[in-house]
Amino acid sequence: MKKELENRDDIYQLVSQFYIKLLQDDSIKHFFDEMVQNDSLEAHLQVLVDFWDNMLFYTGSYRRNAMRPHLLLNQTKPFLAEHFTTWLHHFNTTVDTLFIGDVAHATKTRALSIATVMELKVNQL
Numbered sequence: 001m002k003k004e005l006e007n008r009d010d011i012y013q014l015v016s017q018f019y020i021k022l023l024q025d026d027s028i029k030h031f032f033d034e035m036v037q038n039d040s041l042e043a044h045l046q047v048l049v050d051f052w053d054n055m056l057f058y059t060g061s062y063r064r065n066a067m068r069p070h071l072l073l074n075q076t077k078p079f080l081a082e083h084f085t086t087w088l089h090h091f092n093t094t095v096d097t098l099f100i101g102d103v104a105h106a107t108k109t110r111a112l113s114i115a116t117v118m119e120l121k122v123n124q125l
Helices: 008-024 029-037 041-057 067-076 081-098 102-124
Strands: none
Touching (some): 041 102
């Protein structure tokens, strides 16, 4: 049964399920090869929980530059428009599968904004 997205545990469930989809998608999983090989996926998921906890609940739990690692990755594994489309599709379907309500909707809206800004920034290089 779907529920409201309410806390860090819910965010962890969201990002964990989202990354399962990303890692099963041949069109996008190559971006995560190094993370998986270095066994740092769990650490990355915790960073994502901090990020989304801050984005959705304004906790101050994330104090990094979210754009920087993506810009660095783009130098060796360029992001294409279809990658952003795929990322957003998997994110939105994961949210829709697990959650309902205003916060779930806001999460998808913020994800669209993030993907749009990131795509604009990587294309400036």
